[in-house]
Amino acid sequence: MSALSVENVTKRFDRTLAVDELTFAVPDGQVFGFLGGNGAGKTTTLRMALDIIRPTAGRLTVLGRAPGRENAPDIGFLPEERGLYRNMTALDTIVYFGRLKGMTSNDARTEGLVLLDRFGLGDNARSTIDKLSKGMAQKVQLATAVVNRPKLLILDEPFSGLDPVNQNLLEDEIRRASANGTTVIFSTHVMQHAERLCEKLLLLARGRKKFEGTLDEARAQLPARLSVMAKQPLNALPGVKSCEPVGPTRDGWQEWDVQLEPGVPAGDVLEACTERSIPLRRFDERRASLHDVFLQMVGPAEARA
Amino acid sequence: MKNILIVAAREFRQITAMRSFWMTLLILPLALSLGPIAQRFLSDDSSDRVIVIDRTGGAEARSIEQRFAADDDRRQLQKLSRFVQRHKLEKADPAAPWASHDRWYTAADIAQFRASGGVKAALARIDRVKSSETPDYEPAKPSYEMIATPPELSKLPDDRIGNAAQAYLKPADDKAKPVDYVLLIPRDFGASPVVQLWARSEARPSFVTAVQDVLTRDLRSRFLESQGVSPQAAQAASVIAPALSISSPPPGGGAREAMLVRSILPLAASYLLMMSLMLSGSWMLQGTVEERSNKLLETVLACVSPEELMYGKLLGTIGVGLSMILAWTACGAIAGYATHGVIADLIRPALAPLTAPGTIIAMIYFFLAGYIAISVLFLAIGGMSDSMREAQGYLMPVMLAILMPVTFLLQAIVAGRTGILVEVLTWVPLWTPFTVLARLGMGIPTWEVIGSGLLLAVFTAASLVLVARLFRASLLAQGQRPNLAEVIARVRRGGEAG
Numbered sequence: 193m194s195a196l197s198v199e200n201v202t203k204r205f206d207r208t209l210a211v212d213e214l215t216f217a218v219p220d221g222q223v224f225g226f227l228g229g230n231g232a233g234k235t236t237t238l239r240m241a242l243d244i245i246r247p248t249a250g251r252l253t254v255l256g257r258a259p260g261r262e263n264a265p266d267i268g269f270l271p272e273e274r275g276l277y278r279n280m281t282a283l284d285t286i287v288y289f290g291r292l293k294g295m296t297s298n299d300a301r302t303e304g305l306v307l308l309d310r311f312g313l314g315d316n317a318r319s320t321i322d323k324l325s326k327g328m329a330q331k332v333q334l335a336t337a338v339v340n341r342p343k344l345l346i347l348d349e350p351f352s353g354l355d356p357v358n359q360n361l362l363e364d365e366i367r368r369a370s371a372n373g374t375t376v377i378f379s380t381h382v383m384q385h386a387e388r389l390c391e392k393l394l395l396l397a398r399g400r401k402k403f404e405g406t407l408d409e410a411r412a413q414l415p416a417r418l419s420v421m422a423k424q425p426l427n428a429l430p431g432v433k434s435c436e437p438v439g440p441t442r443d444g445w446q447e448w449d450v451q452l453e454p455g456v457p458a459g460d461v462l463e464a465c466t467e468r469s470i471p472l473r474r475f476d477e478r479r480a481s482l483h484d485v486f487l488q489m490v491g492p493a494e495a496r497a
Numbered sequence: 498m499k500n501i502l503i504v505a506a507r508e509f510r511q512i513t514a515m516r517s518f519w520m521t522l523l524i525l526p527l528a529l530s531l532g533p534i535a536q537r538f539l540s541d542d543s544s545d546r547v548i549v550i551d552r553t554g555g556a557e558a559r560s561i562e563q564r565f566a567a568d569d570d571r572r573q574l575q576k577l578s579r580f581v582q583r584h585k586l587e588k589a590d591p592a593a594p595w596a597s598h599d600r601w602y603t604a605a606d607i608a609q610f611r612a613s614g615g616v617k618a619a620l621a622r623i624d625r626v627k628s629s630e631t632p633d634y635e636p637a638k639p640s641y642e643m644i645a646t647p648p649e650l651s652k653l654p655d656d657r658i659g660n661a662a663q664a665y666l667k668p669a670d671d672k673a674k675p676v677d678y679v680l681l682i683p684r685d686f687g688a689s690p691v692v693q694l695w696a697r698s699e700a701r702p703s704f705v706t707a708v709q710d711v712l713t714r715d716l717r718s719r720f721l722e723s724q725g726v727s728p729q730a731a732q733a734a735s736v737i738a739p740a741l742s743i744s745s746p747p748p749g750g751g752a753r754e755a756m757l758v759r760s761i762l763p764l765a766a767s768y769l770l771m772m773s774l775m776l777s778g779s780w781m782l783q784g785t786v787e788e789r790s791n792k793l794l795e796t797v798l799a800c801v802s803p804e805e806l807m808y809g810k811l812l813g814t815i816g817v818g819l820s821m822i823l824a825w826t827a828c829g830a831i832a833g834y835a836t837h838g839v840i841a842d843l844i845r846p847a848l849a850p851l852t853a854p855g856t857i858i859a860m861i862y863f864f865l866a867g868y869i870a871i872s873v874l875f876l877a878i879g880g881m882s883d884s885m886r887e888a889q890g891y892l893m894p895v896m897l898a899i900l901m902p903v904t905f906l907l908q909a910i911v912a913g914r915t916g917i918l919v920e921v922l923t924w925v926p927l928w929t930p931f932t933v934l935a936r937l938g939m940g941i942p943t944w945e946v947i948g949s950g951l952l953l954a955v956f957t958a959a960s961l962v963l964v965a966r967l968f969r970a971s972l973l974a975q976g977q978r979p980n981l982a983e984v985i986a987r988v989r990r991g992g993e994a995g
Contacts, residue, residue, distance in 0.1 A: 242799045261500070261802055269799040275792035279511060291503050292800035336796065 195375035201250030225390035265294035268342035431456035504809025778875035785879025867930025926956035
């Protein structure tokens with residue numbers, strides 16, 4: 193079953209097309225990355241999944257059901273723009289959101305205390321939010337999202353504005369939730385986080401899907417590059433698109449930057465070298481980064497947006 | 498419904514945790530309890546001191562003194578009658594004028610009162626029947642005290658009296674008691690109508706009227722005598738006056754004082770509605786703006802629908818408002834108990850409207866419907882504003898639109914006026930709750946109560962629907978403060994499914 197299924201969804205705000213015929217599915221139990229520049233339609237799609245806004249056309253299902261507040265007990269949500277009631281204590285805040293997600297007051301309080309302890313805020317449970325530092329308040333907000341041990345955790349740009357310590361804490365929480373069987377969807381435009389955490393990715397640009405698949409599949413979208421130390425160029429080998437010398441020759445050995453045709457595995461080229469008895473001193477495959485894939489797919493201008 | 502209650506409880510807790518809530522809650526009872534004390538310090542209940550220099554032989558001065566005494570006795574009778582009525586002491590002397598209430602006391606009544614021994618004899622009779630818990634009666638003080646004319650003043654010629662009188666009106670010695678009025682009636686009074694009065698400050702109209710009345714009668718008598726009428730006939734003609742038979746209707750039938758007492762509770766309900774609405778509405782608005790400016794709306798909206806959020810806030814605010822009224826009422830009850838029923842005796846007639854079930858239902862209905870209808874406006878403002886500063890821009894005109902007519906309305910009701918303004922306010926839903934509540938004590942036709950009540954119900958239902966749309970469409974909207982066109986567009990958008 194898909195934790196989230198989006199079928200031909202379009203969302204229009206007056207004259208602005210925010211999401212355009214979008215279709216994708218988030219498999220149950222996976223960590224799913226939602227990538228795209230600003231205005232790509234990430235937040236709009238997540239808001240539709242939460243029924244905060246409704247699609248102009250198309251259909252969404254969340255945990256097998258239509259979007260709605262009745263799903264709240266199974267969902268945790270951390271929005272991009274974060275804030276809390278300044279005059280409420282940390283614990284009361286967690287209990288309040290726990291209760292809105294269908295928990296009893298006692299359960300929410302018990303789980304809230306466990307979370308605050310885990311986040312190093314055990315001594316601040318009774319402090320009001322306005323007495324906490326920004327980093328502490330961010331931890332409290334994270335606790336409000338996971339207090340109900342959700343089946344689906346939706347995080348909208350969760351790393352933005354976090355200090356490195358809290359970024360690590362959040363990564364740990366995402367891994368912990370995933371290990372407990374929670375499906376995690378998070379939107380980001382910081383590719384390193386997606387590379388580290390995501391099992392599957394969706395790339396959006398101007399409300400349209402550019403790519404959906406695993407990290408390896410994403411990297412395979414760009415031709416692989418090799419750094420080879422050989423005495424002769426490899427242009428003649430099958431699957432090689434280009435082979436350019438890098439730096440000076442030393443004792444007849446030259447470093448070559450080899451670009452392969454899309455979809456050609458580096459192993460095929462190595463095999464061809466062996467068959468042709470081409471001597472090699474080095475053969476390194478340089479895999480495309482997600483950042484490269486992102487730039488390639490959405491274009492530099494879109495990526496900067 | 499559960500989410501609405503959770504939101505309402507949070508809203509209630511947030512507002513009641515505010516320092517301003519507790520300050521406001523305490524200010525009203527404190528002001529009401531300090532009011533009478535302040536009034537005691539501020540009020541001047543001493544008699545005005547009067548010197549009459551009567552060059553005509555003293556008859557005019559005696560007439561004036563008698564007139565003051567008659568007026569004082571009438572006031573004494575009225576005060577005593579209210580005391581007897583409040584403590585149900587009529588059996589002390591059922592035939593006495595002070596045992597019949599809410600009426601004008603005639604010269605005959607005053608004569609009977611004097612003949613039977615005045616206030617001293619009346620109190621002696623009352624003491625025989627009054628219980629030990631009944632407080633003592635405090636006799637009304639005379640309005641004027643006649644001071645014997647100082648010889649050094651009476652010896653002076655008329656044209657020097659004015660300057661000499663200043664020493665009595667504004668004595669140089671701080672310890673000397675000043676005189677309030679110096680009245681000179683010249684020897685040729687009658688031939689000449691001129692009488693001179695020097696006052697310490699602006700002369701009281703009641704003083705001038707009484708003096709003028711007495712001297713006018715005398716002038717007329719002298720004129721008739723000069724026209725050949727016998728002194729006896731002239732004297733008789735000067736005191737001819739219509740024997741006004743004044744009958745006051747029983748309470749509830751139009752007697753102003755009685756009606757005013759009956760209106761206390763409805764007027765108080767109207768005033769409390771206004772007070773608590775303005776306060777709790779402002780706090781709710783502050784909370785809504787905080788949710789927007791603190792960017793926590795999206796988190797909340799992931800768990801509750803905009804409608805649940807709106808109704809929860811509304812319910813929380815109504816809870817706050819009703820708690821305030823409950824607290825104020827409790828303060829009143831405690832004060833009543835603490836003063837051994839004195840206040841309770843005072844307000845018992847004011848509770849008369851509560852004997853009619855229809856009035857009770859109407860009061861509760863208009864109070865609650867009014868609360869919802871007006872609170873919704875505050876909610877709409879909060880939903881559209883990103884900051885309190887922005888909210889103030891909408892709030893001021895709304896507050897003025899509500900408060901100004903209601904202020905005029907309450908004054909009009911207290912003054913017993915029910916003109917076209919009151920009628921208009923009755924039928925405009927924004928002011929209906931205040932107006933109908935205020936009018937309940939004075940009497941309002943049943944068809945008007947039902948008609949305006951239905952109109953208010955329709956208005957409240959429509960505003961709930963429209964504001965829910967506006968609220969939904971405004972919550973996550975950003976940008977400039979919306980103008981009227983944008984507000985209408987949001988109401989339309991909020992009504993769409995998507």
